[in-house]
Every structure is written in structure tokens, then in C-alpha cells.
Amino acid sequence: MRYLSALLFSLVFWTNSFAQNDSIVRYDTSQIQPLEITQGDLQDYLDDEAFNYEVVQAEDNWWDGVKNWFYNLIRRFFEWIFGVDSAAGYLAIFLKILPYILLVIFLYLVVRFFIKVNTRSLIYNENNPNMVLLSEEERILRTEDIQQLIKDALEAKNYRLAVRYYYLFILKLLSDRELIAWQLQKTNDDYMSELSGSHFKNDFNRATLLYDYIWYGEFNIDQDGYSKIEHVFASLKNSIIGNA
Template identity: 30%
Template sequence: MKFKLIFFTFFILYSSVSAQEGTLPVIVKTVVDTLHQSKENMLPADSILKGNYNTENSVYQKSFAPDFQKKYNSKDFDYQVLKPHESLWERIKRNITRILRKIFGDLDPLTANRYTFNVLRILGVVALAFILYYLIKYLNSKNGNFFFGKKNKKLAPTSSEIHENIHEINFPELIQKYESTKDFRSAIRYRFLYVLKILSDKNKIIWMPEKTNQDYISELKDENSKMQFLDLAYIFDYVWYGEFSLSQSDYDYYKEKFQNTRF
């Protein structure tokens, strides 16, 4: 019994010692920072300069051209930020947008641009209408001769003829004079001026030297008078301002037109 107890105790002690001898050692890894450099073995730069440091490298003094600053005055070296030039069209759009914002309050950019475009389109149509109106009025002042005929400079009335007072002219006498000399153009002209005098005496038009035939047509109230006057005005323009010679038969035809007209 004692022998078994001693053997059991010896077995336990032997197992404990064997377990301690078989345990693996713990390996501890040491991480070294390769970027870290100790300053213990390094000398400051000031100490190197104070120790009469010498180098074999050649040192050259840098020199600049006397006018080296001129090249920096060009636009390539101008870094100043300038406000872009605003055109007339852009100023107009900006002012219209500002007015719309005052009327309708704050608007988002898309709505403001749409309103501005519509306003500009309306203004463009109105401006075009005015231009066409004055262009047509100018062409009518030429008695339709701008497109349909060439003015005969030799037969163009002088300033004295244009401004002569129709109420002081003896038309029958002048017309007979030009008919006798075969000056049919002048005869047609005074027949037409005689028509203006008749209309003025009947208060159907207000005669003025600077007025055009289109002005007189607009003053006539009834359509019959307008059509008759328009027919006679066409004959006058064709004969007086055109480059067409009149024969006796041509003149007799136009003369009958004037004589058969009743206002």
C-alpha cells in the first residue's frame, strides 16, 4: 500500500515537470519604423556651416537680362480677372428681366427667360410693323413709281411747278395752250391738277402741295370717287413720270377719261 502511494506521487510530479518542459516559447515580434530616423548621430546644418564646410561643386552667380521684366507685361502674364464685356443685346435682355421681376416678383430663371423672350418677340413684331408702315408710306409718296417705272428726269416738275397754287391757275387756258403745241404730257398734268382743284372746291379733299395721291385717296369718303380718282392718278403717273411718248390718239383717249369723270 505504501509502495503504491509513493509510486502515484512520483508519477504526478513527473507528469508536471514534463508538461513544463514541452511548452513552446512565446515569440514577440518587434516592429521597427523604418521612416523614423534618430537624430542622435546627426549634426545640425548650422554646425556644418560653422565648421568651414567645403564642396567640390562649382557655384555660378545667376544673372538676368536688363529688360527681363518686359516679357511679363504681355497679355499672357495678365492674371487679372476682368468682367466680360456686355453687349447691347445682353443689356436689353437684362433690363427687361429686371422690369419683369419688379412686376411679377422673384421668378425662377427658366420662367424669366421665357417671359423675356416673349416680350422681345412682341417688340420685334411691333418694330417690324412700324418699319413696313413707313416703308410703304415712302413708296406711296413716290406715286408707285419706285417699282413700276423710272422717273424721267427731263420731265420731272421743278420746285416751282410742285408748289404752284392750283387755285390761281387758269386751267382751261393752259390745257388749250399745251394741246396746240402737242405737249400732251403737260396737258395731262394740268388736267390732273384741275381734278384736284375741283375736289378741293367741293371740300372732298384738303389740297396741300406736299400731299401725295395716296393721301387724297384716303380723304375721299365714297368708293366711286376713290375709284375714279385712282384711275386718273394712274394715267397721270404713267404719262408724266413714265418714259412713254404720247400720240394724238393716245392723248384723245386719256382726255376722254378726264372729261367723263364726275365727282
């Protein structure tokens, strides 16, 4: 037993001594040669676009200016409402995308408007073969027998169209007598202004209001309604002819 204890003690002592000797730090005393990098070595990387990290600031165009102006306007509005100096969090994100949302809504309304107008025009043309198109106005004034057109419309009981022709006949009388300078792009208000100094301006203004209401307002009238309107137009026609 004594020999066994001595053997174990010697083994432990020998192991500790080996571990201490093995843990000694050894320093590398060899001479270090620095790596030299020349300008030529760097030139390949300088010429490679993959290593170009320069950020080029693009110039703002007019659209960017409009977006920035609108964004700042909306931002100040919300800052005024919420009583904060600057928008942050979800509000800031909302303000950034709000101009695009409004733009999409605006474009949608514009496209919807034109689609609705074109569809309505096609349907109205199919249901109204006697309808006068705005582009036909000049042809009617210069080449057609307007009084005959009025008679045809009355025979077809299209009293609204008859009012249209009668008003064009009034414009033709005024233009032939150089009381107005008829042009396709002019409005009825322009002709009212040109006749502001004439003695039949009130009759013309009344006839114009009736025509605008019936024709552009798409208000259908019967024979009795046309008879009342015809009285106004006939009185104006006689005043123009008597002024010649």
C-alpha cells in the first residue's frame, strides 16, 4: 500500500511538471518583411466600377420639385393638426406615400370621366340619329338650308332638335349681317358680349338661355313647349331682319 501511494504521488507530480513546461509562451523572433503595395497594384481596383462606391447626387427635375413641394405642404398641414414639430413613425411613412395615392386617385377620376363621356356619347348617338354634332355646326351654317332642317325636325316631333336648328338660324342671320363674328371656338357668351350694345340684346340673351337649357341641359320639350320658345325666337328673328 505504501508503494502504491508513492507511485500515485510521483505520477501526479510528473504530470503537473509536464503541463507547466508545455504552457511556456514561445516568441517568434524571425524578421518580418512588410508587404509593399504600389500605385500600379491599386490602379486595377480604381478602374473597376465594381469597387466604385462614389454616390452621385442626381439633379431634381420639375416633377421632383412638384412632389417635394406637395409633400412639404402636406407635412406642414399634419404638423399643424397634431401639434408636432416633425412627423415620425407611421405618420412620416404615410406622408411620403400620400402624394402618390392622390396622384393615382386623380388619374383614375380623369380616366373614368373620359370613359363615361365617350360611352355616353356613343349611346346617345345610337338613340338619336337626328342629333347635330358640334363639329357639324359650321357645315350647317354655311351649306345647309336651316329652315328646311327646322321643318324636318318638327315633322319628326324632335322639338329639342328644332330648337337647336332655330338657334343656329339666328346665329346665321347675325353673322350674315356682320352683327357678330361667328367662329367655331366661340361660346354663346361671346356672342352675348358682342351684342351688348344692340337694341335686341335682351331678346338674344333670353333665346340663348332657353337654348342652353334645352340643348346642353338635354331637356326634352313637347309641342306646347316648343310653341312658347318659337315665339321668343321668331320675335328675335324679326328684330334682326328689321335691323338690316
